[in-house]
Amino acid sequence: xxxxxxxxxxxIVIILxxxxxxxxDYSSLEYFTLSSFKNVLIGLSKPDWNYLYDGSGEDVFSLMxxxxxxxxxxxxxxxxxxYPLSLVASKNLYSKxxxxxxxxxxxxxxxxxxxxxxxxxIFVKVVGPGxxxxxxxxxxxxxxxxGKLFAEEMEASSDYSFEAQESVGASFxxxxxxxRIPQVMPIQASLILTHLEIAVRSAATLGLVxxxxxxxxxxxxxxxxxxxxxxxxxxxxxxxxxxxxSISAKIRKNLQ
Amino acid sequence: xxxxxxxxxxxxxxxxxxxIILALLFISVINTGVDLMEVFRNSDQMWRFxxxxxxxxxxxxxxxxxxxxxxxxxxxYGTFLGVITGLPIAFLGSMIFTKNKTITNIAKFIMGVxxxxxxxxxxxxxxxxxxxxxxxxxxxxxIFTFGMxxxxxxxxxxxIEVGAVEAQESVGANKxxxxxxxxxxxxxxxxxxxxxxAFEVNxxxSTVLGYVxxxxxxxxxxxxxxxxxxDRVSLVILTIFVLVFIVxxxxxxxxxxxx
Amino acid sequence: MIExxxxxxxxPNGVVGLKNLDLTINDGEFVSIIGLSGxxxxxxxxxxxxxxxxxEGEIIVNGKSITKASxxxxxxIRKKIGFIxxxxxxxxxxxxQKNVLSGRLxxxxxxxxxxxxxxxxxxxxxxxxxxxxxxxxxxxxxCDELSGGQQQRVSIARTIVQEADIILADEPVASLDPVxxxxxxxxxxxxxxxxxxxxxxxxxxxxxxxxxxxxIIGLRAGELVFDGTPEDATDxxxxxxxxxxxxxxxxxxx
Numbered sequence: 026x027x028x029x030x031x032x033x034x035x036x037i038v039i040i041l042x043x044x045x046x047x048x049x050d051y052s053s054l055e056y057f058t059l060s061s062f063k064n065v066l067i068g069l070s071k072p073d074w075n076y077l078y079d080g081s082g083e084d085v086f087s088l089m090x091x092x093x094x095x096x097x098x099x100x101x102x103x104x105x106x107x108y109p110l111s112l113v114a115s116k117n118l119y120s121k122x123x124x125x126x127x128x129x130x131x132x133x134x135x136x137x138x139x140x141x142x143x144x145x146x147i148f149v150k151v152v153g154p155g156x157x158x159x160x161x162x163x164x165x166x167x168x169x170x171x172g173k174l175f176a177e178e179m180e181a182s183s184d185y186s187f188e189a190q191e192s193v194g195a196s197f198x199x200x201x202x203x204x205r206i207p208q209v210m211p212i213q214a215s216l217i218l219t220h221l222e223i224a225v226r227s228a229a230t231l232g233l234v235x236x237x238x239x240x241x242x243x244x245x246x247x248x249x250x251x252x253x254x255x256x257x258x259x260x261x262x263x264x265x266x267x268x269x270x271s272i273s274a275k276i277r278k279n280l281q
Numbered sequence: 282x283x284x285x286x287x288x289x290x291x292x293x294x295x296x297x298x299x300x301i302i303l304a305l306l307f308i309s310v311i312n313t314g315v316d317l318m319e320v321f322r323n324s325d326q327m328w329r330f331x332x333x334x335x336x337x338x339x340x341x342x343x344x345x346x347x348x349x350x351x352x353x354x355x356x357x358y359g360t361f362l363g364v365i366t367g368l369p370i371a372f373l374g375s376m377i378f379t380k381n382k383t384i385t386n387i388a389k390f391i392m393g394v395x396x397x398x399x400x401x402x403x404x405x406x407x408x409x410x411x412x413x414x415x416x417x418x419x420x421x422x423x424i425f426t427f428g429m430x431x432x433x434x435x436x437x438x439x440x441i442e443v444g445a446v447e448a449q450e451s452v453g454a455n456k457x458x459x460x461x462x463x464x465x466x467x468x469x470x471x472x473x474x475x476x477x478x479a480f481e482v483n484x485x486x487s488t489v490l491g492y493v494x495x496x497x498x499x500x501x502x503x504x505x506x507x508x509x510x511x512d513r514v515s516l517v518i519l520t521i522f523v524l525v526f527i528v529x530x531x532x533x534x535x536x537x538x539x540x
Numbered sequence: 541m542i543e544x545x546x547x548x549x550x551x552p553n554g555v556v557g558l559k560n561l562d563l564t565i566n567d568g569e570f571v572s573i574i575g576l577s578g579x580x581x582x583x584x585x586x587x588x589x590x591x592x593x594x595x596e597g598e599i600i601v602n603g604k605s606i607t608k609a610s611x612x613x614x615x616x617i618r619k620k621i622g623f624i625x626x627x628x629x630x631x632x633x634x635x636x637q638k639n640v641l642s643g644r645l646x647x648x649x650x651x652x653x654x655x656x657x658x659x660x661x662x663x664x665x666x667x668x669x670x671x672x673x674x675x676x677x678x679x680x681x682x683c684d685e686l687s688g689g690q691q692q693r694v695s696i697a698r699t700i701v702q703e704a705d706i707i708l709a710d711e712p713v714a715s716l717d718p719v720x721x722x723x724x725x726x727x728x729x730x731x732x733x734x735x736x737x738x739x740x741x742x743x744x745x746x747x748x749x750x751x752x753x754x755x756i757i758g759l760r761a762g763e764l765v766f767d768g769t770p771e772d773a774t775d776x777x778x779x780x781x782x783x784x785x786x787x788x789x790x791x792x793x794x
Contacts, residue, residue, distance in 0.1 A: 034535065045358040050351075050415040050496070057411050065410050094309035101306055138522050142401065142489040146506060151327045152320060156313035161320075189629035189695075192589055193702055194618035194646030199653045203642045204631050211633065230401040233493065237313065243402060247409045255406065259398070266397035282663065288638045288656055290680065 068252025069259075076257050085239070085261045092238035093265065095156050095231075096224035099163025103224075104217050107133075107168045111175035117184065130176065136169025141227050145236040156237030163224050163231070170223075174216050175209070182208045211280045218273040225269050229262050333511035341513050345501055345520060352497035353524075355418040355490075356483040362419065363426025364476050370427070371434035372460060377446055378438065392435060395428035400486050401493065408494045418495035422487055426479050433478075437471040438464060470539050477532040484528045488521045541566055542588060542706065542738075547597035549583055549762070557583040558594065559762040567705070570732045571740045572749035574766075574773075575759035576785060581742040584759065585710050588740070589621045590614060602705065619646035622699025622737075624728075626711040628691040632684040636675065636694050639683055640666045643698035662701070669700035673727055689720035696727050700735070707731055709741040713748070721745075725752050746778065746787060758782075 078086040112118060114129030144162035152158055182205050190200040232240020239258060246254035284290060309315075320327075372378045374388035404421040411417045441464060449463040491499020498517060505513040542565040549557035558580050565571055573581045586592040587599060590606050598607045606617050622643075630639045644662045645653055652658075670676045673693040683691055692712060699707050709728060713721035729752050732739045743749050749756055750770040758766030758773075758781060765781050766773065778786050 030538070041357050042361045045354040045361070049354055049358055049419060052414055052416075054411065054414075054416055062410060091312055094312045097305055098309045098313060098315060101302075135522075138525055139518060140485055140489045140521075142492060143502075143518060147330065150330055151323050153323075157315045157319060160313060160315055185625065185627050185629040186631045188591060189623065189625060190642060190645065192591060192618060192621070192623035193643050193698070194615040195642070195653075196615065196645075196650055198650045199645045199648075202654050203634075203638075203645060207631050207634050226397070226399040230399040233401055233405065240402070244405055247405050250409065259402070259406075262399070262402065263394055263397045267393070270397075282660055287663065288635065288641060288658070 065252055068250075069256040071253050072257040072260055073251075073253035074257065076254050077261070083242075085242075085257055088239040088242060089261050089265050091156060092228045092232075093225060093269070095159045095228040095236075095238050096163065096221060096269075098160045099228065100167055100217065100221045100224045102160065102164035103167025103171055103220065106164070107172035107175055110168060110172045111179060114172060114176040115179040117180050117182075126176075130173070133169050133172040133176070136165060137173060138169070139166065141166045141231060142234060145231040145234050149235045154235035154237070159228055159231045159236035159238055162236055163227050166227075167220055167224065171216060171220055175213055178209045178212050178216070179205065215277045215280055218277050222266070222270050222273050225266055229266075330511060333509075334515045336512050337516040337519055338510070338512035339516060341516055342520075345498060345517060348491070348496075348498040348501050349520060349524065351415055352487050352491070352499075353484070355415055355422060355495075355497055356480060356487045359419045359422025359487070360426050360476060360480045360483050362423035363479065364430055364472075366423070367427045367429075367431035368434055368472070370431045371438055372464070374431070374435045375438040377441070377443060378456070378460060378464060389435070392428065392431045395424065396432060398425075398428070400425040401489065404490045404495045405493045413494035413496070415496035418487060418490050418497055421490055421495055422483050425486065426483060429482065430475050430479050433475045434468070434472065437468045437475070441467040474536050474539050477536050481525075481528055481532045485525055488524075541602060542740075543598075543600040544584075544588075545598045545600070547584075547587065547594050547599060549580075549587065549592065549594045549596075556762050558587070561597070561762075561764055563757070563764065563767075565738065565740065567738050568732070568736060569738055569740075570729065570752060570754045571738075571757060572753040572755075573740065573742050573757045573759060574744065574746060574749050574786070576782060577744075578761075579759040580762040581759055582710055583762070585708050585740065585742050588706075588708055589618055589623060591623070615646060619702065620704050620706065622702050622704035622707045624692070624695045624699065624707065624709040624712045626714050628688070628695055628715075630683045630691055630694055633682060635680050635682055636670070636686070636697075637666060637679050639694055640669060640697045640701050643701040646702075665701045665703075666697070669697040670694075672700060672730075673697050687720075688716050689723060692716065692720075692724050693727060696724070696731070700731070704737065706738045706740070709739065711742050711744065714744065721748065728752070746773070749773070 076085055078084050110129060110133060114126050114133055116123065116126045119125050141162050144165050145158055148158035148161045152161065186204040186208065187200055190204045195203065228238045230240055232238040232242070233244050235241060239262065243255065243258045246252075246258065284292060370388050370392060374385050374392060376382075376385055379385050379388075400421060403424060404418070407417050407421050407424075411420065445463040445467065446459055449459045454462065487495075487497055487499075489499050489502075491497040491501070492503050494500065498521065502514055502517045505511075505517065542563075544561050544563040544565075547558055547561040551557055561584065573584065575581050583592055587594050588601070588606070590599075590609075594607060598605055600606070601617055601621065604613065604617055606614065609617060641658055641662065644658065644665070648658070667676060667679070670679060673696055675690060675693055675697065678686065678690065678694075683694065686694065695712075707728070712728070713724050716724065725748055728739055728741065731737045741749075741753070750773060753770055756766065756768060756770055756773045757764065758778070760782065766777070775787060
């Protein structure tokens with residue numbers, strides 16, 4: 026990268042940052058007082074442990090399980106549908122008809138461009154509030170994300186072993202099952218696990234718009250300024266994400 | 282022929298894995314009460330929604346320019362704050378800079394925890410504390426970016442060549458000098474690259490932060506949805522789409538130039 | 541028998557890969573193709589089982605034109621041609637057994653292949669082939685656990701299992717050390733002498749070419765410039781055609 030280029034870019038960046046800093050609307054700070062902030066902190070430091078588990082099915086523990094379930098289902102649907110779509114989107118499977126993979130990639134890019142929240146809002150309108158909307162939202166978004174990565178892996182899979190299969194007179198599907206798929210499967214499995222981690226975070230969030238899981242109780246607790254409940258929910262979310270992340274990391278290590 | 286002599290010798294193990302996955306799915310289906318037939322039963326709802334949604338209200342465009350700029354400003358400012366706070370923590374987390382195990386563990390703990398908080402939940406909490414508005418959005422993005430980039434910066438620092446650092450230390454440079462002259466030059470490219478990546482993610486994220494009141498274009502989306510003006514919602518989504526596309530393109534271009 | 545009739549290959553960017561090549565290779569020969577980098581050795585070899593297409597001319601393998609063959613016919617012809625690559629081209633994460641067994645894929649329907657249903661005889665063929673190359677103890681090992689030489693021997697085992705008449709080898713030892721190279725060339729020679737297969741090898745080591753072949757073919761810029769026995773291929777003759785470059789030892793050739 027040339028010096029002149031980096032200098033111009035840095036200059037532009039500095040201008041942009043200064044503009045943003047100076048022109049942002051700080052009016053919301055009017056509501057902020059140090060004492061109210063102190064109250065919030067005090068409230069947050071006393072998590073409401075009763076809310077953690079009370080057997081009612083509405084407690085934090087059950088809700089987190091539900092959230093994980095939403096994530097699992099959403100990821101599964103996403104992966105299941107992403108797979109065939111990724112085959113349509115992989116350049117190297119279509120030597121002559123390059124229009125097809127381009128279209129496939131386009132569809133995948135459209136699916137991943139929309140934030141999950143928007144899908145959640147839409148699905149809440151369609152199937153009503155509840156976990157199902159969350160599952161669908163995560164599923165559809167993940168089709169786009171995983172589909173694109175699956176296609177990229179397929180395209181990156183070595184053409185060498187594929188040629189070897191070709192040279193013994195194997196048909197297209199035989200080469201798929203005996204060279205391309207064995208190559209990309211471990212990586213794709215690893216990708217699915219990574220997306221499961223993301224899905225857990227999403228599932229926790231989407232409840233905000235009514236798509237089930239722990240998001241809705243959290244929003245109610247915030248609006249009620251019940252900082253004890255907020256704090257226990259936050260702790261549960263953080264712990265769950267950390268646990269799922271580490272389980273996923275262990276499994277991914279084994280795949281290599 | 283025994284199974285273990287054929288190419289299917291891993292079949293029992295694979296079958297077990299498949300069964301475990303199926304069990305997890307089954308439990309999840311029951312617990313979430315997912316009923317695929319619901320989708321078909323409510324398909325007329327879907328059509329009603331889509332028919333309005335697929336005709337974007339382009340005439341509304343002038344009204345979203347200002348919120349759009351707000352969103353972009355929020356992202357820039359937030360990314361900036363997140364990066365300049367993330368970098369010091371990353372330094373503190375690396376043994377190469379800090380020779381103190383306790384400090385590095387604390388720093389790594391902070392980095393780990395902040396990363397796990399989903400940005401929208403963070404936004405909701407911050408709105409309750411700081412009120413609705415742009416600056417809250419900036420704070421959300423800053424904290425979120427802090428979590429995302431500090432980890433990346435930390436990994437970058439950990440993989441530099443230690444020789445340069447030792448050389449500086451051996452001539453008696455203090456910690457700040459070591460940071461600036463030995464460590465920073467080696468990771469400048471990665472810092473820029475990760476910052477751009479964070480910016481990409483933040484543009485996407487900031488568009489929805491407005492939904493909980495943290496300013497920007499998400500706010501418009503919220504009100505339009507409440508009014509059932511799906512044609513305006515689709516306009517907003519379209520604009521978000523174009524914006525993300527442009528930012529991704531620019532960012533991709535710059536990141537390629539960096540490597 | 542392979543008949544190469546007036547074959548020319550021009551790449552889309554205008555570069556001429558092969559020029560008016562006329563050649564006949566008979567059954568049972570062990571042919572080495574020599575030449576500097578870019579002389580068209582690979583292009584020629586890969587055209588013989590149509591991994592590359594040619595621009596003009598025709599290639600007839602065992603009486604059937606491979607150039608004019610339909611997709612189905614092409615797969616049939618390829619069943620009888622084994623190909624050994626410089627980079628081994630095995631699927632690294634799969635076991636040796638599965639890699640070698642895949643040599644029989646041409647004989648199975650798609651459904652059976654996907655389900656992995658192979659006959660007992662074919663499993664036996666795999667075992668015998670691996671015995672021949674001394675790798676029977678590695679039956680269930682993953683290919684990425686093997687050394688370069690061992691992987692190349694797995695490739696050779698696959699051509700045995702294919703029961704191919706013709707073996708094409710594209711720089712089979714270029715990635716291997718001198719000792720292993722000799723071992724591989726010995727294996728290829730055995731395929732030729734013991735199993736009566738026609739072997740055609742691309743090779744840049746003149747020494748190996750002379751020691752193992754019955755016939756040496758030299759290419760330069762896509763044209764045939766030498767065709768004779770190893771005895772004919774003297775240092776003087778080769779220097780005359782190629783310059784002294786051709787006689788440089790393995791380690792010195794880039």
